[in-house]
Amino acid sequence: DRIICMLFGTCQTFLLEWLSFLVENEKISNARHKELHFVKTRLQDAIRKKLKNDFRLDAFGSSENGFGSNKSDYDVFFRYGNDNYERSSEMQIQTIINIEQALRAARFSRVMSITTAKVPIVKFAIRVESGEIEGDISYYNELALHNTQLLKRYCSWTKDETLSKLGMFIKKWAKNCEIGDASKGSLSSYAYIILLIHFLQRLPDPLLPVLQEMGEKRTIQVDGWDVYFCDDEPMPSWSQCTLSVSELFLQFLEYFAKFDWQNQVVQIRQTNKLTKIEKGWKKLMCIEDPFDLDHNLGSGISPRMFAFIMKSFVTSREVFFTLKEREGFVRSNMAA
Ligand code: GTP
Ligand code: MG
Incomplete structure (x- = not known):
């Protein structure tokens, strides 16, 4: 029993080591940033050959928000240079199809457009020195650029990398439990980071503030929603x-x-x-987007998936908690 307890005890230590390992090995490195920049240039060159209009590409999501790993996908927006360009859904789909053709012609691999989803996208992959980068291009969605900045601001609240480590670990845990992929009926990585921020804001001694309530509040309208958040106050609590x-x-x-x-x-x-x-929402899981208040990030969760996600939380908690308790037991035994 003592040996088993020691094994369990080392598991908790192992968990900690795994976390550090993750950050050391998977946190977006400078080399990866350079590769992403290279990919963006390749995309631009490919699209320019096909489209006559002036356009630009902007990265968003985890490559920009601080919670990215070297294995994260590369999320990119396409938009026409003229921002007032009409964005009818037919035009968006046609643009996505044109981009698909452009990427095929430029020999990107696994190019595939998905035009039936709520947000039409082109998926692609490209070989780089460190391996392969997968990504997708969607049509410009300004709100996602703002929520990327909001997450980045929360992520940079810690001077050390605690929050970024925790976020990366939770995304990895969710993927391993098969509850972290919205395209397969579970929750997106983005939704898990919202859960994490919510939790840290609600600890008895909150570790994160509510940035959308802080500072000199003013309304900044984007697509009909207020995207204000405080990004100039120092952040004292984490220390x-x-x-x-x-x-x-x-x-x-x-x-x-x-x-x-x-x-x-x-x-x-x-x-x-x-x-x-208050929201008039009836879904099993209700996770409100910070800016688009009509968007429930949990709206696609079926009763079966809800039960599965809950089971993952409960079981993981039991497993990790047991490990922790056992470690305490081993420590006191060893001390004795
Ligand atoms: P990884 O790619 O798993 O590292 O995380 P990510 O933060 O890039 O998440 P993901 O690729 O799922 O989403 C990319 C970005 O899309 C998010 O960071 C948000 O800025 C934006 N976004 C806005 N609404 C949604 C939504 O409902 N679902 C998803 N998946 N993304 C959204
Ligand atoms: Mg991503």
């Missing part, structure tokens, strides 16, 4: 945090295993709780 990344991860699991999904909405834009009744 007082004595919890390790693995402890925070455990508490994250605990928080959502016990979350009142029946009545509450997960959101990061206000300190006050928000109920499903």
Whole structure:
């Protein structure tokens, strides 16, 4: 039993080491940034050969928000130089098809457009020195550029890399549990980062503020939504945090295993709780986008998937918690 306890004990240490390993080996490196820049140039060259109009490409998502790893996909927007260009859905689909042809002609691999989804995209892959980069190009969505900046601001709240480590770890955990892929009926990486921020804002001693409520509030309208958040105040609270990344991860699991999904909405834009009744939402999982307040990131979750996600939270919590308790037991035994 003592040997088993020691094995369990080392697992907790192993978890910590795995976290550091993740950050050292998977956090977006400068070399990866250079490769992404190279990919963007290749995309631009390919598209320029096909489209006559002036256009630009902008990266968003995890390559820009601080939660990216060397294995993350590369999310890119396409937009015409003239921002007032009419964006009818037919025109968006035609543009996406043109981009698809351009990428095929330029010998990108696994090029495929998906025009039936809510947001039409072209998927692609390209070989680079470190391996292969997968990505997708969607038509310009200014809100996603703003939520990328908001996540980046939260991510940079810590002077060390605690938050970025935790976010990357949670995304990896969700992918390993097969509950982290919206295209397969579960939740997107983006949704998990919203869950994480919400949880850190609601700790008894909050580790993150509510940036959309702070500072000199003013309304900044984009696509009919207010995208204001405070990005100029210093962020003091994190330095007082004595919890390790693995402890925070455990508490994250605990928080959502016990979350009142029946009545509450997960959101990061206000300190006050928000109920499903207030929103008029009836879905099993309600996770509000910070800017597009009509967008429920959990709207695609089926009852079966909901049960599966909950089971992952509960079981992971039990497993990791047992490891932690056992480690305590081993420590006191060894001390004795
Ligand atoms: P990884 O690629 O898994 O590292 O994370 P990511 O943050 O890039 O997430 P993902 O590729 O799923 O989404 C890319 C970006 O799309 C997000 O960071 C958001 O800026 C934006 N976005 C806005 N709304 C949604 C949504 O409903 N689902 C998803 N997936 N993304 C959204
Ligand atoms: Mg991505």
